[in-house]
Amino acid sequence: MALRLGDTAPDFTADTTQGPIHFHQWLGDSWGVLFSHPKDFTPVCTTELGYVAKLKPEFDQRNVKVIGLSVDDVDSHLRWEGDIGETQGTEVNFPMIGDADRTVSNLYDMIHPNANDTLTVRSVFVIGPDKKVKLIITYPASTGRNFDEILRVIDSLQLTASYKVATPVNWRDGDDVIIGAAVSDDEATTLFPQGWTTVKPYLRTLPQPNR
Numbered sequence: 565m566a567l568r569l570g571d572t573a574p575d576f577t578a579d580t581t582q583g584p585i586h587f588h589q590w591l592g593d594s595w596g597v598l599f600s601h602p603k604d605f606t607p608v609c610t611t612e613l614g615y616v617a618k619l620k621p622e623f624d625q626r627n628v629k630v631i632g633l634s635v636d637d638v639d640s641h642l643r644w645e646g647d648i649g650e651t652q653g654t655e656v657n658f659p660m661i662g663d664a665d666r667t668v669s670n671l672y673d674m675i676h677p678n679a680n681d682t683l684t685v686r687s688v689f690v691i692g693p694d695k696k697v698k699l700i701i702t703y704p705a706s707t708g709r710n711f712d713e714i715l716r717v718i719d720s721l722q723l724t725a726s727y728k729v730a731t732p733v734n735w736r737d738g739d740d741v742i743i744g745a746a747v748s749d750d751e752a753t754t755l756f757p758q759g760w761t762t763v764k765p766y767l768r769t770l771p772q773p774n775r
């Protein structure tokens with residue numbers, strides 16, 4: 565059955581471009597982003613991997629480990645990384661899983677046979693320090709992902725893990741937030757003594773509490 569939010573991210577061992585890993589052990593106490601790309605030596609994937617490498621300091625700052633995957637093997641990934649360095653102006657600075665036998669792709673339901681029966685789609689899984697799946701996004705092979713959006717969601721996930729708030733449409737770190745629907749006004753008075761704005765009884769906004 566397909567993975568759903570709140571499920572435990574399946575554990576696995578795999579060869580990567582940075583050596584063998586045991587996934588949960590490799591994650592440790594960090595957040596994780598596991599993402600698949602359909603195939604090595606392909607143009608959209610080349611741009612994505614270069615961009616993720618440039619974002620590495622942003623992921624590090626958020627205590628997030630990033631790991632890529634495709635159904636090609638590690639030797640192929642390593643050869644391709646030379647091209648990525650040459651064309652994208654950055655070395656690939658995170659591990660890439662070689663999944664030629666599709667073990668991990670199948671565990672995470674990354675092959676959608678009605679789209680392509682051998683290659684992975686562009687899956688993104690964000691995994692919390694509790695090893696639970698916090699976000700799943702799936703893009704078709706023809707559409708490169710927006711990894712700034714992945715960072716934006718991670719900011720929301722990390723904030724809402726610590727405070728009883730939710731983030732509104734197009735929210736960005738630093739914008740006002742919404743008091744969680746399950747929080748009564750009485751509880752909100754304790755949680756947010758600095759106060760809030762009641763737009764409607766169910767829509768209460770306040771400045772981001774950790775700012």
Ligand code: BEZ
Pocket residue numbers: 602603606607608609610705706
């Ligand atoms: C690409 O990365 O450009 C790509 C890979 C597989 C199918 C289509 C596009």
